[in-house]
Amino acid sequence: ESGKNLVTIGITPYRPETGYGYIQMDESSFEKSHQDKVYLVKTFAEKPDLKTAISFMESGDFLWNSGMFIWTANTILEQFSIHQPTMHHETEVFRRNLNKDFKAALNNFYDLVTSISIDYGIMEKADAVHVIPGEFGWSDVGSWLAVYEHGNKDENGNVVENESTILFDSQNCLVRTSSKKLVTMVGLMGVGLIETDDAIVLLKLDASQDIKKVVDELDKKGFKNLK
Known part of the structure; x- marks a missing residue:
């Protein structure tokens, strides 16, 4: 309301998710703004392992980091001038050169600034960041579990995106294929089968975040062009 605050929206978790970052609320700082509960952020936490994610949920003071922010343009520019002065300076240079040669100015800007997320660059460094718990449905659709x-x-x-699929005694499964091949599942639960033109993935949906390990391994073995 003052226009000077950095505010983020955290999502109340309903499962121990290992694919999201977390925000810890300082519950002693509770305020009420209109109908919203507002807390100071105590800490930002990286994507946890399952054990840590369970402890976050049980504590009751952690929220999923949704990446949604509320601030004024002047406020965030001021924070950039404090915590990312080089980027702030180059942004001003870029702005002044917009009408000269936009493409050259843009390329020069990206050559000079550091690649860093807003979380690392600003939010974790700033003082008095606030968080509002979001009690609405949200997902970043960043895993096959989220797609399911x-x-x-x-x-x-079951979620079936293939007309040629027959399931027997199978529950809570995902089938997504790009071909007309017949797919059958018997006695499976919580399994995902995903097929593209050049790859097939079979996985437990509750372990779908581990697909990143597979991608890393494929990169090491030279499989860089798979879809």
């Missing part, structure tokens, strides 16, 4: 959760489920909780 947003899919149209049948009476057994």
Whole structure:
């Protein structure tokens, strides 16, 4: 309300998610603004392992980091001048050169500034960052589990995106294929089968964040062009 605050929206977690960062609220700093509960941020936490994610949920004072922010332009520019002075300076140079040669100015800007997220560059460094708990449905759809959760489920909780699929005694599964091949599942629960033109992935949906380990391994072995 004062126009000087950095505010982020944290999502109340409903499962121990290892694919999101977390925000810890300082519950002793509780304020109320209109209908919203507002807290000071105590800490930002990296994506946790499962054990840590469970402890975050059980504590009751951690929220998912949604990456949604509220601030005025002047406020965030001031924070950049304090915590990322080089980037702030180069932004001003870029702005002054916009009408001269936009493409050259843009290329020069990216050559000179550091690649850093807003979380690392500003939010974790700034004083008195506030968080508002979000009590609404949200997902960054960053995993196959999230894709499953947003899919149209049948009476057994299965999400099937292939007309040529037959499931027996299978529940809470995801089938997404790019071909007309017949797919059958028997006696499976919480499994995802994803096929593209050049790859097939079979995984437990609750372990879908580990697909990053597979991607890293594929890069090491030279499989860089898979879809």
